[in-house]
Amino acid sequence: MKVIRSAQNKQVKEWKKLATKKGRQKQKAYLLDGWHLVKEAFMADINIKLLLMTESFKYIDEIEAMNKNKYEIIVISEEVANHLSETPSPQGIFAVISLENTHDDETFLQGAWLMLDSVQDPGNIGTMVRTADAAGFSGVIFGDGTADVFQPKVVRAMQGSQFHIKVLTGSLNKWIQQMHTQHVPVFGTELNPDAKPYDTVGKFRDFAVVMGNEGNGMHEELLKSTTHNLYIPIKGHAESLNVAVAAGILMFQLKA
Amino acid sequence: MKVIRSAQNKQVKEWKKLATKKGRQKQKAYLLDGWHLVKEAFMADINIKLLLMTESFKYIDEIEAMNKNKYEIIVISEEVANHLSETPSPQGIFAVISLENTHDDETFLQGAWLMLDSVQDPGNIGTMVRTADAAGFSGVIFGDGTADVFQPKVVRAMQGSQFHIKVLTGSLNKWIQQMHTQHVPVFGTELNPDAKPYDTVGKFRDFAVVMGNEGNGMHEELLKSTTHNLYIPIKGHAESLNVAVAAGILMFQLKA
Known part of the structure; x- marks a missing residue:
């Protein structure tokens, strides 16, 4: 598994940009932060581009069981996790999610x-x-x-x-x-x-x-x-x- | 009118403590921050201990008309206002409000x-x-x-x-x-x-x-x-x- 330890890493800088609208539009993706949200993404069978996880993440076994090697997992340091998260104590798990087309291309609305x-x-x-x-x-x-x-x-x-x-x-x-x-x-x-x-x-x-x-x-x-x-x-x-x-x-x- | 310019002032330190439960209990008071809340306190005829106002506060005339010299007004610097406020851009008006007895001494509840x-x-x-x-x-x-x-x-x-x-x-x-x-x-x-x-x-x-x-x-x-x-x-x-x-x-x- 790839390991990234520095918040100065080029890829980390790209993920950090997902906090801005411009970054999300450019990369056609957004970031999920936390175990509950990442689990929801798995359950919804959503297009996950990438998983980021710290070595000390609490539910490594559960995530690997859910993932079954389907999506790439990159190991990140606590420093990178703190840099990416907007919460004071991040849980150490992130997912980069594809931005589906959410524009108003639907022609029929029910419900x-x-x-x-x-x-x-x-x-x-x-x-x-x-x-x-x-x-x-x-x-x-x-x-x-x-x-x-x-x-x-x-x-x-x-x-x-x-x-x-x-x-x-x-x-x-x-x-x-x-x-x-x-x-x-x-x-x-x-x-x-x-x-x-x-x-x-x-x-x-x-x-x-x-x-x-x-x-x-x-x-x-x-x-x-x-x-x-x-x-x-x-x-x-x-x-x-x-x-x-x-x-x-x-x-x-x-x-x- | 008394003017306080330094956030290191002893009185400012006391007001700052109103952000903590201990400080509020000791001083039997809490702090209102912002024009809307201070106006509400005037309209409710609440026991105001003190008003704090910056020189550049937008509605000085209105507050003086409401106050009619009833409560002491202390002029504070922007630095003091920023120190006391928990919002990024304080409006420059605060009120120190007496903590009424809010404990469960009521014996009958209606409504x-x-x-x-x-x-x-x-x-x-x-x-x-x-x-x-x-x-x-x-x-x-x-x-x-x-x-x-x-x-x-x-x-x-x-x-x-x-x-x-x-x-x-x-x-x-x-x-x-x-x-x-x-x-x-x-x-x-x-x-x-x-x-x-x-x-x-x-x-x-x-x-x-x-x-x-x-x-x-x-x-x-x-x-x-x-x-x-x-x-x-x-x-x-x-x-x-x-x-x-x-x-x-x-x-x-x-x-x-």
Whole structure:
């Protein structure tokens, strides 16, 4: 097995670049950090390009049993692991994953979809993908202006849900128009008591719900293009809900 | 107005200690960081001990109009502001707030209550307090083993909701026993399909719902002491929901 000990190594520098959008696009790959995520990738039968593992990694036997020599494993030093990881104490296992084509080349949408309109916080975004998975959604569409799907903090918060449901990127307007032609309801969300209370429209098998930016909400022109816009009534004195919490309440309420 | 320019100043060192539980207990105070939170404290007519403000703070006129010379204002340098703040670009306004007695000296509970059983992540905890506020809850009880209410990250995520609803600390078991004597239902939560689905028990005016630790859930003995334990059915392949998302779904579902 190949061993790399220096964080100055040329290959390590390339892997480090996977933390940036530019690096991911150039190498058509992103990095998984941690045992739970790497296991999820194996279980989902995802295209793993490469595994990186420290000598002291706790589950070497398990990973070799799962891998069955299918993917190359490179041994790295603790120094390299610390350099690559964004967590304070990395577990010593990484996988370089092929970026499948996640662009909006799909022509038919079934099931429930979460759409993100310029959502910014990576932790919130990852949590929403995880919640969409738990709620039985078909996928999440990252609209223009939303943080990148495969940035490290989003990947950490998704907890592997990108292997269970579809994660697409593209213009929300285009998707919404397509859903209208198929008579699939699209629900916008706004902090506006004039909108419909979220628990009065029923439950659906095929639909989409759109979450807006943390500070500014959904774009005005998207709000105008939905079937209905929904509102979660605030009963106390808080100004708003955290966007991931609001998305969770809506997804579990609306999904049949 | 008193001016403090050095982060080495003795008083600055005392304020810095408010980031630790020991420091907060000794000084019986905690620190608010940022304009939104300080405004909330003024609106809630909370006991402010002291205001700290940089010379370049954007809303000096507004703060002086709100304060009407009621509380002492100390001018601090950018260096001191950066030293005190846990955010990368502090806004230049802080308030030292008296720690009211938040221990379990209340004898009667009305309304809806969220209880936290050894919840650890400060962002999740603060978000749950904010959500409880938005859902019209009476308060949140921080059980033993839960992260401290007034640590900086919890305070940031609460977004001022500690001024709108009660935030108490104590033994959950004691509260639960008291609720039983008053025939108020207490709902535990567990990741166990044998528990009751969360949307089958109805809506309540007076009740409590308990959230458990992110990794281990609720303590076994507490699960045994509830009226019912609830479960949010996971429809997809995610292993679990984020605790703050789960709490949001439950609170909005159960509250009448």
